[in-house]
Amino acid sequence: MMFESRSKWPTKMNTKHLKILVIGGSAAQGDNLSAGNSFAEQFARRIEQSGQPVFMEYHTPIDLNKVTNVLYYLNIHRYDLILLQMGHSFLTEPGHFSELLIRKTHQPANTMTLLPEESAFLTHGNSWFNKLKGQVKKGFLHTLNSVNRIGRLRDLVYYLSDALHYLQPYGYKVVLLTPVPDQSPVNDWLRKQGRALFVRMGEAYGIPVFDTQTHIKNGEEYFESADDSRLSGVSQELLGSELYEFYENLMIKQRREAVARSSFRRRLPRDN
Secondary structure (H helix, E strand, O other): OEEEEEOOOOOOOOOOOEEEEEEEOHHHHOOOOOOOOOHHHHHHHHHHHOOOOEEEEEEOOOOHHHHHHHHHOOOHHHOOEEEEEOOHHHHOOOOOHHHHEOOOOOOOOOOOOOOOOOOHHHOOOOOHHHHHHHHHHHHHHHHHHOOOOEHHHHHHHHHHHHHHHHHHHHHHHEEEEOOOOOOOHHHHHHHHHHHHHHHHHHHHOOOOEEOHHHOOOOOHHHEOOOOOOOEOHHHHHHHHHHHHHHHHHHHHHHHHHHHHHHHHHHHOOOOO
8 A cells, every 4th residue: 555645744935845755564654543643754743843844655564575666666766765664574473383484495475464463463462371372482483593494584684685785876865664573472582583684784785774672662561552563652653753863863974974075075186
């Protein structure tokens, strides 16, 4: 699903809009919240309040294995900022636990149908049995990961690398968000492994990474309810605020680097 929406907040006349492209899962939309309360819209609101009008275009929800195909059809040059919040369906326990593992003929999955909110019931729950089962699975995955036998993580690397390679020339205007935590022991373990991969690959491709797990934990207070994987309104607001601070610092850093490059070029000897 894709929809476009212009900012509803007051803007200055005759000021160029900051064009933001948002690609990701349902958390970017905040589909469990009233309009205007997702972290992406909270982020945009803070930019608006600084005097910069915003135009936002969404391609959500979308799975990681489809991101590169979507990027091919977009004119990346027309956007000033690209927010990538993706990969959660690769980091969510499937209907059958064995689907996480690598088979002899393992190939990257062509389709991923489960989004976090659709599969939350698989390991969530307050009963001691569900919690114990989740901890046992988590320990099993930890052992398998040490021998590189978790297919979902390999798939994630494959598709994430593909998307970041395509966006590498535009890395200065891309922000990659790490996967958000989850209350399920299995899902949360997968998200933590995903976080490490996102950080490592962002650095490899020269793309800034905003670490959501620095600000959001897997406690009940960060989610809609004890059995819900969707972020609460408070968590969305927190992410939007912290993302804005991250973006502001990133812009300051880029401006300083541009000034330093310009100063260096002026000091170079000129050919007669």
